[in-house]
Amino acid sequence: MELELRHLRALVAVADARSLTRAARLLHVSQPALSGLLRRVEQAVGGTLFVRSPSGCVPTRLGADVVADARGVLAGVSALTERIGERRAPAGPVRVGGYCGFLHLAVSRWLRERPWSHGVGVHEDPDESATLAQLAAGGLDLALVYLPPLPGFVIPDGVETLVVHPREPVFVILAPDHPLAGTRAVPFAGLGEHPWADDPPGTTRWSAYLQRECRRHGVALDQPHRPQCLATLLDLVGAGMAVAPALATRRDRPGTITVRAIEGAPLWQELRLCYRPGTPVAAHIEEIHAAVVASYAGRQGCSAAFDTWWHAGGRELLPAGCAQTVTRQVLFGDGTSNRRVEQS
Numbered sequence: 001m002e003l004e005l006r007h008l009r010a011l012v013a014v015a016d017a018r019s020l021t022r023a024a025r026l027l028h029v030s031q032p033a034l035s036g037l038l039r040r041v042e043q044a045v046g047g048t049l050f051v052r053s054p055s056g057c058v059p060t061r062l063g064a065d066v067v068a069d070a071r072g073v074l075a076g077v078s079a080l081t082e083r084i085g086e087r088r089a090p091a092g093p094v095r096v097g098g099y100c101g102f103l104h105l106a107v108s109r110w111l112r113e114r115p116w117s118h119g120v121g122v123h124e125d126p127d128e129s130a131t132l133a134q135l136a137a138g139g140l141d142l143a144l145v146y147l148p149p150l151p152g153f154v155i156p157d158g159v160e161t162l163v164v165h166p167r168e169p170v171f172v173i174l175a176p177d178h179p180l181a182g183t184r185a186v187p188f189a190g191l192g193e194h195p196w197a198d199d200p201p202g203t204t205r206w207s208a209y210l211q212r213e214c215r216r217h218g219v220a221l222d223q224p225h226r227p228q229c230l231a232t233l234l235d236l237v238g239a240g241m242a243v244a245p246a247l248a249t250r251r252d253r254p255g256t257i258t259v260r261a262i263e264g265a266p267l268w269q270e271l272r273l274c275y276r277p278g279t280p281v282a283a284h285i286e287e288i289h290a291a292v293v294a295s296y297a298g299r300q301g302c303s304a305a306f307d308t309w310w311h312a313g314g315r316e317l318l319p320a321g322c323a324q325t326v327t328r329q330v331l332f333g334d335g336t337s338n339r340r341v342e343q344s
Contacts, residue, residue: 011063108122116283187262
């Protein structure tokens with residue numbers, strides 16, 4: 001006799017219930033039927049699997065081994081069934097998380113047009129650890145996150161990532177008439193001479209990374225501003241009251257906001273596309289990745305700082321194979337509606 005899944009479920013039920021009567025009730029069969037099934041299984045494996053004791057029906061040494069194997073097989077079948085169900089389930093809104101500037105809107109607009117996507121939901125969080133934890137737990141389907149180059153960061157189990165850009169520089173935004181706006185690239189040390197607006201020190205991985213690099217370069221930032229609202233941040237910068245960090249893909253706002261590189265690109269982050277294997281999104285991840293990279297390349301023209309960096313070598317760092325295939329076509333539209341400008 002070949003063992004079947006129903007035999008394995010019966011063995012596990014008897015082991016858990018420690019009683020043929022209770023196990024039969026859980027399995028919705030009669031006790032004589034369960035006893036007969038157990039005898040046939042014992043004949044198939046060549047030994048007694050359970051014995052009666054004062055504490056109930058307990059496994060023999062052979063029984064314990066067989067039950068352990070049965071649990072493993074059943075767990076594997078359950079996981080396989082769940083993955084198949086995810087693939088076959090009707091597509092729902094794709095929940096896009098992270099904190100990535102213009103790409104959030106861009107990828108959402110593109111996903112909305114896919115035949116396998118029934119709408120899109122955007123979920124922003126400046127904490128990349130919280131975003132990836134949500135993704136691992138199933139609260140998100142896709143995420144774009146910036147990872148500062150600090151040691152000790154671990155991608156959660158059950159999450160896979162693809163690199164969009166491995167080394168995107170951090171720029172700064174200033175008022176057009178700010179003293180530092182007259183140069184094509186701002187000296188890092190010069191930032192310490194002007195009020196800085198950013199996350200509270202020590203509260204995010206970005207702030208920890210910034211503090212580390214400031215110490216390495218002997219820069220002391222004066223940070224009187226810690227805005228939590230994008231509108232407040234932009235107003236502070238536009239009024240000439242602050243300088244703030246910005247993603248390299250940030251768009252210039254003529255007359256209001258000017259984007260400048262930092263000399264030597266001392267600050268940078270890695271941009272990654274994150275997803276869960278075995279999901280509908282994972283089935284299309286290569287298509288999504290190619291579209292994201294193409295849109296990133298299409299960001300040319302957002303600022304002189306971006307274009308200078310891009311043509312000086314930024315485009316050459318794109319993932320293998322992408323640098324030869326992307327063009328200036330903006331697959332997602334012009335991306336004029338930007339998200340918060342600070343790093344994640």
